[in-house]
Amino acid sequence: MKKIINNPENVVNEMLEGIVKAHPEYVKRLEGFNVLVRANGPSKGKVALVSGGGSGHEPSHGGFVGEGMLDGAVAGEVFTSPTPDQVFEAVKAVDGGAGVLLVIKNYTGDVMNFEMAGELAKADGIEVDSVIVNDDVAVENSTWTTGRRGIAGTIFIHKIAGAAAEKGMGLPEVKRIAEKVIANVRSMGMSLTPCTVPAAGKPGFELAEDEVEVGLGIHGEPGTHREKIKSAAEITKDLMDKIFADIDLTQDDEVAVLINGLGGTPLMELYIVNNEVDKLLEDKGIVIYKTIVGNYMTSLEMAGFSISILKLDDELKELLNYKADTPAFKQL
Amino acid sequence: MKKIINNPENVVNEMLEGIVKAHPEYVKRLEGFNVLVRANGPSKGKVALVSGGGSGHEPSHGGFVGEGMLDGAVAGEVFTSPTPDQVFEAVKAVDGGAGVLLVIKNYTGDVMNFEMAGELAKADGIEVDSVIVNDDVAVENSTWTTGRRGIAGTIFIHKIAGAAAEKGMGLPEVKRIAEKVIANVRSMGMSLTPCTVPAAGKPGFELAEDEVEVGLGIHGEPGTHREKIKSAAEITKDLMDKIFADIDLTQDDEVAVLINGLGGTPLMELYIVNNEVDKLLEDKGIVIYKTIVGNYMTSLEMAGFSISILKLDDELKELLNYKADTPAFKQL
Amino acid sequence: MITRDLLLDILKNIAAVIKDNRQFLTDLDAAIGDGDHGINMNKGFKAVEEKLDTVRDKDCGTILKTTAMTLISTVGGASGPLYGTAFLKAAMVVNGKMEIDNEDIVKMFDEGIQGIIMRGKAKRGEKTMLDALIPAYEELMNSLKDGSTIAEAFNKACKAAYDGVEYTKTIRATKGRASYLGDRSIGHQDPGATSSYLIIKTVADTLNR
């Protein structure tokens, strides 16, 4: 294992310290917890958004704490859902009296831990609701699995529901918006290399020099299948075909595109992928309203990427364009 | 070679297409050239900034084209300086009548190609001047080398000289500001893995599983020496010691910090490094005015990082804080 | 009959066994999950062991509730809330008691399993810890009915849990992270079922000493 770290058991703590020291104008840490909240929070009368999950997905989730996006982010151990007490602490800290929306990615552990936290918060008299993000079309439907996973499409929920909250909408409205985004976003990814959880010390899986893993999650868990590496055009087409099959898109529909790097893939390759995505959308007469390219929901140093497509309407467009000012996502 | 690309010979072209398609509100491409300029440029009466170099450093340099930073970016082949005709074309396209400043990193090829372009532009009646960035303290002084290299500290020149130009300063002033930044910024980097130029098809060097390369440039060229991998604290201290030895910093001085990822290193590790940098600066009573953490000047998929420290005064602070709106660097 | 001291022993021994099997459980999870099950469980039971000192002289319910809360707040992932809920439900059965009788044990086991089902919404045959726990529970109940001692009954339960783990190799996961693998999960044993087996085995071994 070759990493720039100190003690593998202490990476989350040191990382959180490093984030707070880098961005004190945006975030502060809840003393004794792996929770980042807005430096100037809580915002009185504003619905608060709390997201989180295992660490190793940076800049998710702490990087999106700030104006127009999250109010709090809870960091579990690497690739491990945070525990209910941590989430509960975040909820208490960000509640400004207008209630808290939990943004949960659909992994058994995340769902259970966040829901337990929600129960604790409700028992404490805090208004809490939650949405479950499940954008990953690589996973079969819920007859055979726990349902689709939440992956990079989550960024759109943070951005758009975050804008709704910032604009002063109430908890039911913010939840409705978040669910609209969830209903309209689909993603799929692939990877060229595994990644190594520091505490594990060795890669989660192995890939031959000419092999790629298709449809994998964001925790280094194996994907749907392996295949020989193909050209960027072919890989992109495969992923887009799966996305197209799962979302109703017709000519003149408007979409937002996220080409998300998994941590070890250079921007050069992400832009080459974007070039292919653009062609495929153009072929169908679909209008690209906004494109985001970069590392937003990563899996440590894994090489690979995911594509997320969000179908937009006027309401989502306006919220997508709303100002955001966070360490990792800014929009003027 | 495992990359998400199509034809290795065509990566720069496809990448530039992908950038323009992702960010049409920021950049457009000069037809037939590997040059990106502001979508709404040239800005009449404003000094224009042109930067560039080999490709493979994304988001440098095209990602910094936009309000408050660059007016044009010239992309060479991967890790190869662009040719004079390309730079010349960029200069012609961005000139708004107030002259053009070339930001050149101190590599023999870059200096010669950009200077030839400057000569062509002057012959064409355009007011052109240039600055040469040489922030890399890993390299010995110019008795033994062509002088220190330009690496990630270049971002500060783009940001600060870009702000000066945006504020309406004249070419000599913008140049003075750029040179002040150059005089006050020092950087040093290290890597855990090599990277592979697509057209070459194999890594530029090899490293054992427990070895790191210290003080290397941003083109995969070997560094000053190799050593066994150490802890983040030790590695950071080594690099900071070299930086401290080269820049006059005393108690209460204010600095900006850039922890720059080389492309394959996760943000988690960069933040762990930032935590160490912060401690070392604090120990000396040096005040951190602003910190930037992320992939800004990369070497394809190389794992590793560099630290840049910029000593600030009131003028530089004001310009550093000035609004910027580009694909890869935004400041509200 | 399990005395408070025996209960404390059992918990300490579980912590030791989980620690010994940290890498094994992690490797099992790496094959079909995300490779953290051993790390998470070890973190949790290490914390439990440390916490036990503070409740040595409390009743069995308090000891088990403390165990549950510690697991919930340290393990994380899927197994944290599941084991945590199981211990919490079991704790409620022996609230205030200084000893646990055989009837309690059956009830605790049943409540624990119901807690896991409530929290995780899985059923037997979905390649989870339930595939070790439910057969073990059934075997325990039947053996006690047939007149076995508690130590004998746990030996049989342990055997059933083992078979349950073996059975998870033959089926496809439809719950938890391994479900994403589809048929590729077949052939691998479930990490959570394995940790459940190890826990039951440790109870049996401790009782048989």
Add this chain to the structure above:
Amino acid sequence: MITRDLLLDILKNIAAVIKDNRQFLTDLDAAIGDGDHGINMNKGFKAVEEKLDTVRDKDCGTILKTTAMTLISTVGGASGPLYGTAFLKAAMVVNGKMEIDNEDIVKMFDEGIQGIIMRGKAKRGEKTMLDALIPAYEELMNSLKDGSTIAEAFNKACKAAYDGVEYTKTIRATKGRASYLGDRSIGHQDPGATSSYLIIKTVADTLNR
């Protein structure tokens, strides 16, 4: 005496030799530079070869000027401006001429080297292309003075260039990218000196056919 057709042949042959040595030059550059010298040079001379068709019936100066401009606008890196400038300076010597005589050749070679020095500010002994070119030039000049034919003179120049390349192995680079390596550049031959040797060798081989 080099006729226009011979000049065109030489340039075509250089393109072929550079192509054959693309990987070799790149590997040399990977060791002490950034591993692109062969790629860059090949790109440049391939473009030159394609461009030659458009200037077949022009004078030697135009042919060489076209070569220079093509190299400048395709090679990039350090070697692009350097070789480009060298060819540009050499072109100026034979402006309008349909043939190149021995005196021109010496002058062209000298002017080319001066161009490289002007552009790159290096001198002999800094582990650059100059360490192949300057000894080759001196040998060429002396041989011609001593009455050698141009073909013989280029053979000797080629030998001197080769020795120059060998010499670069023994010294530390103080110019170009290899200078960053400090003493670690010792033991490696300079890629630019090697491409210069290959170019001179190709001239020699073409003249000797």
